[in-house]
Amino acid sequence: MVQYSATHLDASFAALSDATRRGILERLGQADASISTLAEGFQMTLTGMKKHVSVLEQAGLVMTEKVGRVRMCKLGRYTLEAEAAWMQQQRALWEARFSALDRLVEDLQRKEA
């Protein structure tokens, strides 16, 4: 479990307390999007969407990057931590499986001998 500072948690809670911002995170979970695409999708002005994205960005939930004249948004480091945790879980699962497989193959070899 990753530890977060109280300040960071406050920022996350504040960011997530808004239904539109939760919607933006779900949308970015499917694919990266520009601010204008997001504004269109949520039927909102560009300025309004910029504010929401900025709140999410400060909470570390979203990262933005200027690509040419467009500001692209993607999920932030929170999600990268989720991926790292998932990979770690996969590795632990396969480690346990392979340990059991080792014992089984050893048994099979002994029976053949």
Added chain:
Amino acid sequence: MALNESNTTGVTVERVSDCELVVTRKVKGPSRLVFKAWADPALFPKWWAPASFCVTIISYEADVRTGGTYRLVMGHASSDQPMAFFGRYIEVVPGARIVWTNDEGDEEGAVTTVTFEDQDGETLVVVRDLYPSKEALDEAIASGSTGGWGEQLEQLEKLVQDSGSGVAES
């Protein structure tokens, strides 16, 4: 992203591309026997669901040959609902290779390929999960049982709701 730890049992798990996850490990013994442990329906349940993960195999049927199908039902200590995993074997080459589909989800699932290669009395096992898209692998990660984004978001949301105005005031 790669997680390599040679000081333990030497499993590596790596997301080699947007759509592909690869697990690698060497097993002592000939590929013939490692393949058998994988392909024999009586042997497979003995190692696939480790007790330390609180999962149990409720039932397992598999016809491990090209065109055959499998169905695996597992239970988890934290859930009343059993989970069913099923699919079809696209290719089976005894001692060398098994390729199967994972059809349990709503969308097109990953295709898993496991290969067995003899190396000085050991067998190099490579498990490759190929997802139909980056989004599909991201989704699998997000819905994962631990650390998943969906779960995290739900928990945060619940916390916010439970603590009512307290959060807003802090």
